[in-house]
Amino acid sequence: MIYSNYNLKSLNSFGLDTYAKTFIFIDKENDLLDINDTSLSEKNIILGGGSNTVFVNDYFDGTIISIRNKGINIVQEGDDFVILDAFSGEVWNDVVSFCAKKGWWGIENLAAVFGNVGAVAVQNIGAYGAELRDCFMECLTYNPLKKEWKTYVNEDLNFGYRYSIFKNQKELEIIWKIRLRLSKTMKINNSYAAINNKIIEENLNISTPLDMVNLVTKIRNSKLPDPKVLGNCGSFFKNPIVSESHFELLKKKFSSIPSYEVENGVKLAAGWLIEQCGWKGKRVGNVGMHNKQALIMVNYGNAKGEEILNLAYEIEKSVKNKFNVELEKEVHIIL
Numbered sequence: 001m002i003y004s005n006y007n008l009k010s011l012n013s014f015g016l017d018t019y020a021k022t023f024i025f026i027d028k029e030n031d032l033l034d035i036n037d038t039s040l041s042e043k044n045i046i047l048g049g050g051s052n053t054v055f056v057n058d059y060f061d062g063t064i065i066s067i068r069n070k071g072i073n074i075v076q077e078g079d080d081f082v083i084l085d086a087f088s089g090e091v092w093n094d095v096v097s098f099c100a101k102k103g104w105w106g107i108e109n110l111a112a113v114f115g116n117v118g119a120v121a122v123q124n125i126g127a128y129g130a131e132l133r134d135c136f137m138e139c140l141t142y143n144p145l146k147k148e149w150k151t152y153v154n155e156d157l158n159f160g161y162r163y164s165i166f167k168n169q170k171e172l173e174i175i176w177k178i179r180l181r182l183s184k185t186m187k188i189n190n191s192y193a194a195i196n197n198k199i200i201e202e203n204l205n206i207s208t209p210l211d212m213v214n215l216v217t218k219i220r221n222s223k224l225p226d227p228k229v230l231g232n233c234g235s236f237f238k239n240p241i242v243s244e245s246h247f248e249l250l251k252k253k254f255s256s257i258p259s260y261e262v263e264n265g266v267k268l269a270a271g272w273l274i275e276q277c278g279w280k281g282k283r284v285g286n287v288g289m290h291n292k293q294a295l296i297m298v299n300y301g302n303a304k305g306e307e308i309l310n311l312a313y314e315i316e317k318s319v320k321n322k323f324n325v326e327l328e329k330e331v332h333i334i335l
């Protein structure tokens with residue numbers, strides 16, 4: 001179905017009151033025919049649940065393709081594994097719950113991440129010591145301009161921290177479904193301190209993936225603002241990675257700076273850097289940084305794109321001035 005001048009307020013978790021020139025809903029394969037020279041514009045974007053997308057103008061002068069195809073299919077099952085396909089329009093957390101209830105391990109730590117299946121591979125979602133790439137096998141994509149289907153396996157996507165080749169993609173390529181390999185054998189991932197501490201403190205017995213889903217969901221709900229109450233897109237910036245030598249300098253000046261080593265340097269906590277610059281809980285007009293999570297920009301209602309970009313710029317500037325660290329936006333900014 002194709003619409004003109006379509007309101008996006010309920011389709012983005014920041015709650016921005018934007019209109020799109022053309023809007024196409026894709027529910028089934030046949031609907032892909034609606035994406036053609038007539039419906040496409042100079043600017044075209046793909047939309048899932050809109051929980052990582054920030055529309056900074058009141059009007060998007062282009063075409064939005066909203067992917068809503070549903071389905072979870074078991075492809076292969078063995079004594080200790082299962083391979084399944086999840087279609088892009090499924091809500092990610094529904095897939096997590098479905099798998100956890102079946103007793104399949106692998107994505108339980110990624111419970112309660114907002115958004116739909118199609119987007120999880122785009123930025124290799126990660127939370128609580130797990131990343132999508134750990135159980136991602138492949139995805140099937142469709143390029144409406146070339147009318148071409150293509151399969152990408154895990155290695156093709158060049159997964160990194162909140163990164164895959166689909167992030168900032170130049171081609172219009174729709175992820176149609178993803179394939180995951182999960183385990184039927186118990187594999188508790190308590191590598192993340194917040195999880196492990198909670199298990200010890202509360203003497204919890206985690207013996208099923210559903211136990212882990214419930215624990216992760218409880219922790220997330222206690223910390224993160226609900227977009228239905230306060231519009232937001234989760235972490236606004238990525239955690240920056242700096243060189244060892246840069247980190248040594250920072251450590252001398254800021255002895256309590258949180259950090260952990262990664263392959264290509266030292267990862268810093270963007271939320272901590274932002275908090276040290278005095279932004280935690282600070283409101284500027286209709287936007288601000290959350291009072292529990294300095295990394296999350298929130299919309300107090302009627303936020304305008306200009307306010308979002310200005311606040312982001314001020315934060316980037318103060319972090320750069322204080323720490324000589326460049327922050328990179330995690331959210332997708334749509335101009």
Ligand SMILES: Cc1cc2nc3c(=O)[nH]c(=O)nc-3n(C[C@H](O)[C@H](O)[C@H](O)COP(=O)(O)OP(=O)(O)OC[C@H]3O[C@@H](n4cnc5c(N)ncnc54)[C@H](O)[C@@H]3O)c2cc1C
Nearest residue numbers: 048049050051052053114115116118119125126175233234
């Ligand atoms: C409160 C909150 C907490 C969050 N916590 C986390 C977290 O812990 N970890 C984390 O990684 N993320 C987190 N996020 C961010 C967000 O939930 C994820 O990035 C999620 O995967 C986005 O899904 P979406 O469907 O809403 O994507 P959208 O915002 O709709 O799209 C995101 C990007 O993916 C592209 N895209 C979407 N669907 C497709 C498709 N079918 N084919 C091709 N491209 C597509 C879009 O063009 C866009 O570039 C959080 C967000 C919120 C609001």
